[in-house]
Amino acid sequence: xxxxxxxxxxxxxxGRKALIPYIxxxxxxxxxTVPLLHAMVAAGADIVEIGVPFSDPMAEGxxxxxxxxxxxxNQVSLARVLAMVYEFRHTDTTTPVILMGYxxxxxxxxxxxxxxxxxxxxxxxxxxxxxxxxxAEALLIQTRGQQLDMIxxxxxxxxxxRIAHIVAASSGFIxxxxxxxxxxxxxxxxxxxxxxxxxxxxxxxxxxxxxFGITDANAARAIAQVADAVVVGSALVKHIEAHQHDIPAMHxxxxxxxxxxxxxxxxxxxxxxxxxx
Amino acid sequence: MRCVVLTAVKxxxxxxxxxxxxxxxxxxxxxxxxxxxxxxxxxELTQAYTLSQTDPAFLAxxxxxxxxxxxxxxxxxxxKRWSERLGGAKIYLKRExxxxxxxxxxxxxxxxxxxxxxxxxxxxIAETGAGQHGVATATVAARYGMECVVYMGxxxxxxxxxxxxxxxxxxxxxxxxxxxxxxxxDAMNEAMRDWVTHVDSTFYIIGTVAxxxxxxxxxxxxxxxxxxxxREQMMQREGRLPxxxxxxxxxxxxxxxxxxxxxxxxxxxxxxxxxxGYGIATGQHAAALGAGRPGVLHGNRTYLxxxxxxxxxxxxxxxAGLDYPGVGPEHAWLKDTSRAQYVAIxxxxxxxxxxxxxxxxxxxxxxxxxxxxxxxxxxAPTLRADQLIVVNLSGRGDKDIHTVAQREGxxx
Numbered sequence: 089x090x091x092x093x094x095x096x097x098x099x100x101x102x103g104r105k106a107l108i109p110y111i112x113x114x115x116x117x118x119x120x121t122v123p124l125l126h127a128m129v130a131a132g133a134d135i136v137e138i139g140v141p142f143s144d145p146m147a148e149g150x151x152x153x154x155x156x157x158x159x160x161x162n163q164v165s166l167a168r169v170l171a172m173v174y175e176f177r178h179t180d181t182t183t184p185v186i187l188m189g190y191x192x193x194x195x196x197x198x199x200x201x202x203x204x205x206x207x208x209x210x211x212x213x214x215x216x217x218x219x220x221x222x223x224a225e226a227l228l229i230q231t232r233g234q235q236l237d238m239i240x241x242x243x244x245x246x247x248x249x250r251i252a253h254i255v256a257a258s259s260g261f262i263x264x265x266x267x268x269x270x271x272x273x274x275x276x277x278x279x280x281x282x283x284x285x286x287x288x289x290x291x292x293x294x295x296x297x298x299x300f301g302i303t304d305a306n307a308a309r310a311i312a313q314v315a316d317a318v319v320v321g322s323a324l325v326k327h328i329e330a331h332q333h334d335i336p337a338m339h340x341x342x343x344x345x346x347x348x349x350x351x352x353x354x355x356x357x358x359x360x361x362x363x364x365x
Numbered sequence: 366m367r368c369v370v371l372t373a374v375k376x377x378x379x380x381x382x383x384x385x386x387x388x389x390x391x392x393x394x395x396x397x398x399x400x401x402x403x404x405x406x407x408x409e410l411t412q413a414y415t416l417s418q419t420d421p422a423f424l425a426x427x428x429x430x431x432x433x434x435x436x437x438x439x440x441x442x443x444x445k446r447w448s449e450r451l452g453g454a455k456i457y458l459k460r461e462x463x464x465x466x467x468x469x470x471x472x473x474x475x476x477x478x479x480x481x482x483x484x485x486x487x488x489x490i491a492e493t494g495a496g497q498h499g500v501a502t503a504t505v506a507a508r509y510g511m512e513c514v515v516y517m518g519x520x521x522x523x524x525x526x527x528x529x530x531x532x533x534x535x536x537x538x539x540x541x542x543x544x545x546x547x548x549x550x551d552a553m554n555e556a557m558r559d560w561v562t563h564v565d566s567t568f569y570i571i572g573t574v575a576x577x578x579x580x581x582x583x584x585x586x587x588x589x590x591x592x593x594x595x596r597e598q599m600m601q602r603e604g605r606l607p608x609x610x611x612x613x614x615x616x617x618x619x620x621x622x623x624x625x626x627x628x629x630x631x632x633x634x635x636x637x638x639x640x641x642g643y644g645i646a647t648g649q650h651a652a653a654l655g656a657g658r659p660g661v662l663h664g665n666r667t668y669l670x671x672x673x674x675x676x677x678x679x680x681x682x683x684x685a686g687l688d689y690p691g692v693g694p695e696h697a698w699l700k701d702t703s704r705a706q707y708v709a710i711x712x713x714x715x716x717x718x719x720x721x722x723x724x725x726x727x728x729x730x731x732x733x734x735x736x737x738x739x740x741x742x743x744x745a746p747t748l749r750a751d752q753l754i755v756v757n758l759s760g761r762g763d764k765d766i767h768t769v770a771q772r773e774g775x776x777x
Contacts, residue, residue, distance in 0.1 A: 143545060218661065222388065245402050245564060
């Protein structure tokens, strides 16, 4: 069983939902990333998602665009991101790591070289925003050969027919994009998200995570009610940006937000017993 | 042991030519590389487009619009004085500069706007570099009563103030893009972000033969009117097909429009002319086919200008319309199969052709088209006097006079 699958299995046993924070690798500096990953795990993250900087991040809102621009000033390449994961694995061998990015850096490295380097570095899952399953056949052969999970997106515009196709190519979990828009956008409706998540679950036994637009503990609680995982990105990266010149303050802010989300999500799963008193 | 052997044999075009395939591939190029949110909508667009192509009412309306609004057919003009000066082949110019709005771009925006209307979309968006596609989109949005938003890099807005004002006069909103390099590629990113956010109401009018399938095919088909007319006009004038076609290539829509109707006539040579900027060796150019390598950007796999880590790098050309780090995927395949030859022309060579044609024929070409003309000055003398070249004069040069003056140190 992959690290991602066993993490979800363990969470299910304790009735908890996964909290998955996202940060962009090398933002605001290369040395910041690995300690920040450890801090996020300490604050309650179950899985960490690391953004691979790309010059043309078409699905990102302004917050993550700026994070990627800062990382690119530091010349953070895909190879450099893999080195960070390797370093993270020195002291954390259990927390699953997902790389989230765009296809072109992977194309340049080559599918075979990438899959093998990612597995060696200790990566568990790959999410490439601009690669739908239709175009992923050749890469899937390589990632499966290295026991890497390929995580694909399902969107509000995805038809049932496409969902079937997507879940067939997926492993690890399904990432439901909660809104029509870019990362960090507003207007999250948990009711509509719930309907869609249930719809996806009729077609797969894989866990379903939800991301895009989850900004605070309340939203995390609402989404944890209907999904198996909550992904938080832009809201965290905003704190990283605000405190880019004060690393202790950055750790404090990131830790605070994640702990609030963690407590909100866990409080929720204990609610039945509380309600029973 | 698994071992993939890549043979050194050049891939060949099958005949008759029937690309792209159902998934939008031209060999390994093209395809659909977009976020999942857009996959449903582009499938819907593909179906709507495919149906429109067999709908006599749609085709008749498109034809009437091209005739009465755009002013087609555009003339095929024999540049006699210029041909004689160069010595060699007879050079014909396809006068896309005489279209409404002054370039070939409008052939495509009329087609896509009619399709948008047919799909019930009331809002159109576009990216633009120099502003020509933005103006052509704003024009048809005004014509069909649609809301229009044009994304344009901050750098380009400063360089092309006149076109920005023109778009505003036509009722469009022009949104400055401050991300990345603040140019065309970033405008395209931002247009994609708008589309993903307003996907129900909005039709994205892409200006070139790039983007996810069906755009490369759809834009080609709308621009192919250029080559179809050339075929007919050349048969009338000379009683035979031309020997060589020359067109500039940024994204490559005017070139594909000219080439495509001749693709199975292998005796007709195709020359695509990219921007060599300050020279390929300087790295300051926009020759994705000549000096780039395959990768994935803006929804398709194609040749790109990128660094060793796969980050897209800034490009340079004196002509804003060629200043793009990618190229349409069909050109990538025509290059690999050697059906077309791709060459590059520097800023200085293009400027020299600009002056040359203006003085010799009284036709002021766009700087984009001047790249194609500059290559004609190299090719024509190598051909016999009875051989025929067609250069696509894709746009007029009025928009570029400030650039020319500035480059030559002249204050207007």
